[in-house]
Amino acid sequence: MIRKVLREHLSKAMREAGYEEVRPEVLPTTNTRFGDYYSTVALRLARRDSKQPPEKTAKFLVAKLAKKEEIFKADFTPNGFINFSISPSFLQAQVQEIIEEDENFGRVEVGKDKKVQVEFISANPTGPLTLGNGRGGFMGDALANCLEKASFQVEREYYINDTGNQIKTLGFSILDVLGIKAEDRKGLYKGEYIVELAKLLQKETDIERYRLKPYDVGGRGAEVLLKEFIKPALAKLKIDFDAFVSEKHLYESGKVAAALEVLRKKGLVEEREGATWFKAGGGVEDKDRVLVRSDVGGSEPTYFLADIAYHLDKFERGFDRVIDLWGADHAGYVQRMRAAAVALGFDDKLDIIIVQLVRLKEGGKEVRMSKRTGTFVTLEELVDKVGLDVARFFFISHAANTHMDFDLKVAREQSLKNPVYYVQYAHARCASILRKAQEEGFSLEDLSNSDTSLLKQPAELALIKALMKLPEIVEDISQNYAVHLLPTYSQITADLFHKFYEQARVIDPKDKGTSLARLALVMATKIILRNSLRLMGVSHPERMEDLSGEINN
């Protein structure tokens, strides 16, 4: 990874110069005018030592840098930036490396010997998956893929909230459509799926038996819903989980009660007003949260206590890092979970990502989505309309904290000119060129041994610079969880490939050497695009025709 190499060189130069900053930032430039990477250490140091102008520090550090003409050239500017340009010979060698590493290219070691858990979707088993679930689902899946690529041992988990009031409500809702009217029908779940669910339940069991026990009907309903609705949907969306953990099971196995004891032993618990409270500390009562409710005889634990038990369980399972992706409707809940994490000492191992909800629009007008009113678009409907690749790419393309609007009409109209096709087309084009080359009698077997030093055109070198950044992207995402960097990166790469294609003839029977070098570059591009698309869970067609059938509109 070139960024790392530059960092190390700069770091060494700084140590030799007597500066403290051991791991200086080295960033890719946004403008090629300034080379390929740059560092602002000189500017940063100027803050500490105002007597030394940045330019002078930059000049001094550049002079200290070991001469590595075969890897990079360093320069400084009057305003104090240190700029690096990567040498063509280094770039040319990258093409061979990418081909040799193939599927493995992009792998980094940051997560070696570390276990990480990603918990995502965890949609309540009271209805089909929503667009918001899709956003969190695709992001969580892509994040898990990236963490794996960063050498973490990754586990994907779905937490099932299969207990509590919502289950009772589900039970009432099912009974209601079966003709057993609930007293208070206001909060009931509505929609086609409740009717379907009721039919399924009726078929498999004697509902009469449950007539007076809505909670049991709801419990069974949740099981069926998970099995018949949610899990098939996940399969269709190509999201795999390693584990489904049941909240109910946490209760049954005594883990919830055990968690309360842990808190009690640490002196974090207080009985007050008939309830049991978690003491947030700081001597302020208004941040305390209820662990065991008072209104049901002081015996019913809250979701909060169950969640503490759940997280304790996670860490008992030996994860070095736990990442929770929660919908924005849980944002207010983060603070109390964090407080519990601090009190129990796993704060530094827990990361909570809030994924903003998706606002649905129809022809520019907002449509309220609600399981209770039954007006919502399910993830499956969306995928049926625009295709899985488009849906995945679209949801991953937005940073988790941006509020996104989703207009099904627009999505359908735009699905054919979706940026995902731009990337897939570049991949198919690579495949096509390679096929053509074989027809023309070129052997693709040992492209990694072709003379890539013939790749000297600006468009060729620019493309290589993009290709070799994949490991940096993977490393960054494994640290900052910004999976939306992936679509952006793949688009930039595809863009540079298309530009290269337009101005450089790859297959030229009259110039075998250049042809082979360019074929190597095409092969390397194909590998990078394929690896990136895989990380996003998006298909990488050999021919664009392979995608037809993907869209059903």
Place this chain on the structure above:
RNA sequence: GCCCUCGUAGGUCAAUGGACAGACCGUCGGCCUCCGGAGCCGAAGAUUGCGGGUUCGAAUCCCGCCGAGGGCGCCA
């Protein structure tokens, strides 16, 4: 009322406190005797919601206001 998040070209979004804020869609104008035109080249389009502050440097950090979304003590 309080808390969290967001506000960037006409639209959808990028941009790790760094250099002249980048793409795509849309609009306008070009490019196929040749490896896939689902492509390429060019043009127009931005006072980064508004006002202050911190900094050598702010879309990014802090304060206030406006607008949007979400949440609010014992629902999950």
